[in-house]
Amino acid sequence: MIVTDIANPFFAELVKGVEEAARQNGYSILLEDTGEDSEKEATAIQTMLAERVDGLLITPVQSDSNTLEDVLKSKIPTVLMGRYFSDLKLPYVVTNDVRGAALATKHLIDLGHRNIAHVGGPLHISSAQDRLSGYRQALQAHGIPIRKEYVLMGAVTLEDGYEVGKELLKLKPLPTAVFAYSDFVAIGLMQSLLDEGLRIPDDVSLVGYDNITFSAYTRVPLTTVEIPKRDLGREAVQMLVQLLKGGSALKSREKKLPVKLVLRQSVREVVSERRQYAGRLRHNSGTDRG
Secondary structure, three states, rough: EEEEOOOOOHHHHHHHHHHHHHHOOOOOOEEEEOOOHHHHHHHHHHHHHHOOOOOOOOOOOOOHHHHHHHHHHHHEEEEEEOOOOOOOOEEEEEEEEHHHHHHHHHHHHHHHOOOOOEEEOOOOOOHHHHHHHHHHHHHHHHOOOOOHHHHEOOOOOOOHHHHHHHOOOOOOOOOOOOEOOHHHHHHHHHHHHHHHOOOOOEEEEOEEEEEOOHHHHOOOEEEEOOOHHHHHHHHHHHHHHHHHOOOOOOOOOOEEEOOEOOOOOOOOOOOOHHHHHHHHHHHHHHHHHH
8 A cells, every 4th residue: 555645644544444444355454655756656666566465555646657657567456546547547446526625615605705715736636636626616606706816736735734824825815715625734724824813714714625633623623525534445445356356346447435514613604895784774774763
């Protein structure tokens, strides 16, 4: 099993799901961490091939698809987890990230937000592409222009989130809400904004993605999109086991798991100036009648 960042609690949960399902099917796992580095990924793959493992589960770095050429040449049964290549014939289990991002963005729109920024992941990562697509689709469906300056890509780590918070503060007008690529990025972003004296959600609403355990215990509990992380790992193992048996019982080489929105305290409703004015008129009218 090869993952991109074992320090991220998302992958800790994913590994648990894989380990449980592998044990139930009579397998044990070897684990390698690439740190989102394609060279480390290539080394990890060579290590696994040298160990003569029965099959591979990989969350690919995706900055260079050539690193998976050895896997394809070896013909070793392989399943991708959480990310996929549209141009490589490798089976995968992912979540419906387009829908998840659209759910998150629509939730902000329904609460009155119109200046919504997206802090996305690196665009070579399929999940970053899909979440950006879902964000755009939700804005377009509600007739909200997509502002180029409100889309900041390339964030993966807590540190990335913290640094992009400084960039957000330079935007005019300041977004009233931000949809982040992951909880890890959102937590770093939250800390950056709080350090600069902003209030969440009073000044900026914030939505993450993944629903890692930490997201419920941040300084402001984080609204997020939940990925069924253990289920993702279990489903990947089941697909790999079918491939190891010859693949004849494999119904599909592509599987997308559903996601759902988890509501906490990092988002608030925005009352527009028009609505505030209308409210004052109703209040004054009621006072006159009294």
